[in-house]
Amino acid sequence: MSGLITLNPEIRDAIVESGGEDVIKCYQCGRCMAACPWNFLEALNYTTYRFCQRIRLGAIIESEEKEAIAVDTIDVFRCVGCDSCKHECPRGVSLSDVLRAVRRILVEYDSYPSELKSVVSRLYNTGNPLGEPSESRADWATDLKVEQFDAATHEYVYFPCCVPAYDQRARKVAQATAKILKKAGVQFGILGKEEFCCGEAVRRVGAEKVFQTAVKHNTEVFAKAGMSKVITTSPHCYTTFKNEYPEYYNNIDALHATQLFAQFMSQKKIAPKKPFHKTVVYHDPCTLGRQMGVFEEPRDVLKSIPELKLIEVPVFNREYSICCGGGAMGLWRDWPQDERLANLRTEQILETGAEIIAVACPYCLQMFEETLKTMNVDIPVMDVAEILYESLAE
Amino acid sequence: MDIIVCVKRVPQTAEAEVKVDSSGKDIIRDRLTFDMNESDTYALEEAILLKEKFGGAITVISLGSVEAEDTLRIAMAKGADNAIRIKAEDFGELDGYKTAQLLGSVIKDIKHDIILTGCLATDDYYAQVGVALAELIGIPHATLVTKIDIVDSKAHAYRELEGGLLEHLEINLPALLTIQTGINEPRYASLIAIRRAAKKEIKTVGKADIAGGEIMQHSTLEELFTPPVGKRAEILTGSMDEIATKLTDIIKGKGLL
Numbered sequence: 283m284s285g286l287i288t289l290n291p292e293i294r295d296a297i298v299e300s301g302g303e304d305v306i307k308c309y310q311c312g313r314c315m316a317a318c319p320w321n322f323l324e325a326l327n328y329t330t331y332r333f334c335q336r337i338r339l340g341a342i343i344e345s346e347e348k349e350a351i352a353v354d355t356i357d358v359f360r361c362v363g364c365d366s367c368k369h370e371c372p373r374g375v376s377l378s379d380v381l382r383a384v385r386r387i388l389v390e391y392d393s394y395p396s397e398l399k400s401v402v403s404r405l406y407n408t409g410n411p412l413g414e415p416s417e418s419r420a421d422w423a424t425d426l427k428v429e430q431f432d433a434a435t436h437e438y439v440y441f442p443c444c445v446p447a448y449d450q451r452a453r454k455v456a457q458a459t460a461k462i463l464k465k466a467g468v469q470f471g472i473l474g475k476e477e478f479c480c481g482e483a484v485r486r487v488g489a490e491k492v493f494q495t496a497v498k499h500n501t502e503v504f505a506k507a508g509m510s511k512v513i514t515t516s517p518h519c520y521t522t523f524k525n526e527y528p529e530y531y532n533n534i535d536a537l538h539a540t541q542l543f544a545q546f547m548s549q550k551k552i553a554p555k556k557p558f559h560k561t562v563v564y565h566d567p568c569t570l571g572r573q574m575g576v577f578e579e580p581r582d583v584l585k586s587i588p589e590l591k592l593i594e595v596p597v598f599n600r601e602y603s604i605c606c607g608g609g610a611m612g613l614w615r616d617w618p619q620d621e622r623l624a625n626l627r628t629e630q631i632l633e634t635g636a637e638i639i640a641v642a643c644p645y646c647l648q649m650f651e652e653t654l655k656t657m658n659v660d661i662p663v664m665d666v667a668e669i670l671y672e673s674l675a676e
Numbered sequence: 677m678d679i680i681v682c683v684k685r686v687p688q689t690a691e692a693e694v695k696v697d698s699s700g701k702d703i704i705r706d707r708l709t710f711d712m713n714e715s716d717t718y719a720l721e722e723a724i725l726l727k728e729k730f731g732g733a734i735t736v737i738s739l740g741s742v743e744a745e746d747t748l749r750i751a752m753a754k755g756a757d758n759a760i761r762i763k764a765e766d767f768g769e770l771d772g773y774k775t776a777q778l779l780g781s782v783i784k785d786i787k788h789d790i791i792l793t794g795c796l797a798t799d800d801y802y803a804q805v806g807v808a809l810a811e812l813i814g815i816p817h818a819t820l821v822t823k824i825d826i827v828d829s830k831a832h833a834y835r836e837l838e839g840g841l842l843e844h845l846e847i848n849l850p851a852l853l854t855i856q857t858g859i860n861e862p863r864y865a866s867l868i869a870i871r872r873a874a875k876k877e878i879k880t881v882g883k884a885d886i887a888g889g890e891i892m893q894h895s896t897l898e899e900l901f902t903p904p905v906g907k908r909a910e911i912l913t914g915s916m917d918e919i920a921t922k923l924t925d926i927i928k929g930k931g932l933l
Contacts, residue, residue: 292868293871340868344867345866351866352863388867390871391750391753391865391873393750393753399688399709399711400690400691403688403691406709408692408707413692511834515820534834601869638782
C-alpha cells in the first residue's frame with residue numbers, strides 16, 4: 283500500500299456487519315504482527331497489524347487491479363486462526379474473526395481460492411472434508427465392538443471427527459481412544475453414519491451457510507439421540523461444540539479426550555504400567571492450548587507414563603506454541619515450501635532432539651507426518667491417546 | 677469492443693456423490709454446491725482482459741433459474757457491466773439447440789463485436805451451445821480457443837489440436853469463440869466491486885419477451901442413470917497395505933513391473 287488511499291466506508295460497514303466488529307478496538311500497536319507465525323517465515327512479510335486499520339478505512343481488496351486484488355485475497359485467506367495475535371493483543375482483538383468476516387463476503391461471491399472451494403463443496407456434499415461416503419464413517423470402529431449411541435445405556439458420545447474417522451493413519455487415534463475409554467469402563471457409543479463434520483473449518487473459512495447446514499444436521503441428530511456429553515479427539519470439534527453450538531443447541535457438554543484421560547488417571551480408572559523408553563516432545567495444538575486453555579492435561583497424561591521423558595520446545599510452548607498450519611483448512615492448502623508453517627514448527631520441534639512428537643489434534647498429526655516425509659526425517663508422530671494406549675497394553 | 681459472455685450455473689459434481697432423483701431425469705440437488713461453469717469463468721476473464729485493452733462493455737447472459745442471478749452478480753463483481761437472465765422456468769426442458777435459440781433471440785438485439793462462451797458445461801457436457809448459437813445468429817465461430825489476439829478488427833484465435841499442434845485462425849468480427857480452460861487466470865472480485873454488483877439491476881427475459889418463431893427442441897432426455905459396474909472393474913478392498921500388495925501383484929501379473 284502506498285500513495286493515496288480512497289476511503290470506502292461501505293466496505294468497512296459490510297465487514298463489520300458480517301462479524302468484524304473487533305476492528306474498532308485496534309490501535310495498531312503491532313504486537314499482533316510480532317506474534318503472527320507467518321512473520322516467522324523469511325519468505326513473507328505478512329502485515330498483520332494493518333488489517334484492522336485498512337478495514338476501518340475500507341481500503342482492503344478495494345483495488346481495481348487484478349494482481350492487487352489477488353495479493354489481498356490470498357492474504358485474507360492465509361490466516362489459520364491460531365489466535366497468537368489475539369493472545370498478544372492488549373485490546374483483545376480477534377483478528378481471525380475479523381478476517382472471517384471479510385471471508386464471508388468473498389465466499390458469498392465465490393471469490394476465494396479454488397482448493398478451499400473444493401473442500402467446502404466436498405463437505406457440504408458428503409458431510410466430511412475428504413469427500414468420503416457417510417456410510418463408511420464408522421468403519422474405523424468395525425473390529426472394536428463400539429456400539430451406536432443409546433441414551434439408555436451410554437453416558438457419552440465419542441465424536442472422532444472426520445479425519446480420524448476416514449484417514450487410515452488418523453483412524454489409529456480414534457481406535458486407541460475407543461480402547462482407552464473401554465479400559466476405563468466408560469459407557470459410550472458413537473453416532474456412526476449419522477455424524478456430520480462439526481463445521482469448524484468451514485466456518486473459519488467463511489462458508490457460513492455450510493456451517494449452518496452442519497449445525498442443523500448435527501443438532502437434530504443430537505436431539506434425536508438424546509445425548510449431552512461428547513468426547514472429541516479433535517480440539518476443533520471440542521471448541522466448536524463448547525463455544526459455537528450452544529447458540530443452537532443448549533444441551534451439550536464437550537470434553538477433549540486428553541481431559542478425560544487425565545481424569546481417569548486421577549480417579550485411578552486406568553494406570554499406565556508398560557514403560558515407554560522414549561524422549562517425547564509435546565506440541566500444543568493452538569485450538570486446544572491457546573484457545574481453550576488445555577495445557578496441563580495432555581502433559582499430565584504423558585508424565586504419568588513410566589520411563590517417558592517429556593521435554594518442551596524451548597520458549598514456543600503452551601500459549602506460545604506455533605501453529606502446525608492446519609487450521610482454517612490449512613490442511614488442504616498447497617503453499618510453497620518456504621511458506622509452510624508446518625516446516626517452521628517441525629524444525630523447532632526437531633531441534634529439541636526428541637525421539638517422538640506427541641500431538642493432541644488430528645490436523646497437527648497429518649501436518650507433521652507429511653512434513654517429516656518431505657524432510658526425509660524418520661521420527662514418529664503419535665497422538666497422546668496412542669502413547670497412552672501403548673502403555674496400558676497388557 | 678462490446679462483448680457478450682454466456683455463463684451457466686452448474687452443480688459442482690467433480691468430487692461429489694451424485695444421485696439420480698425419483699423422476700430418473702434429474703439429479704438430487706440437495707447438498708451440492710453450485711458455481712459458474714468452469715470454462716465460463718475463463719470466458720468471462722478473457723472478456724475482462726479484452727475490455728481492459730480495448731474498452732467497451734461486457735454483458736453476461738445466463739439461461740437459468742432465479743439462482744442463476746447469483747452467478748450473474750459474481751460475473752458483475754468481477755467486471756461485467758450488464759446482466760440478463762433468461763427465465764429457464766418459462767421454457768421447460770432444454771437441449772443444446774433450444775438453449776442456443778433462446779440465447780440467440782436475446783443476443784440479436786444487443787450490440788456486440790465478440791461473443792464468448794465456455795467450451796462446454798460440466799453438467800451436461802453437450803458442448804453444443806456456443807457452436808449452435810453462432811450458426812443461428814449467422815456469425816463465424818471457433819471452438820476450444822486457448823489464445824485470442826485482436827488485430828485490425830479481426831480476431832486471431834488459437835486452438836490446441838491433438839499431437840501438440842496449435843491452429844491459428846483469422847476470423848472476421850463479430851465472431852463467437854468457445855473458450856478452453858487454462859487460457860488465462862480468472863481473477864478474484866474486489867470488495868468494492870462486490871458492493872457495486874450487489875446493487876446492480878439484472879434484467880430478466882421471459883416467454884412473453886421472446887418474439888419471433890417457434891423455439892424448437894431436437895432432443896429429449898430419456899433417462900439418467902449410474903452405469904452398471906463393468907465386468908473388468910475390480911474394486912480392491914482391505915487395509916492400505918493389503919490393497920497396495922494386491923495392486924502390486926496385479927501390476928506384476930500383467931508384466932508391467
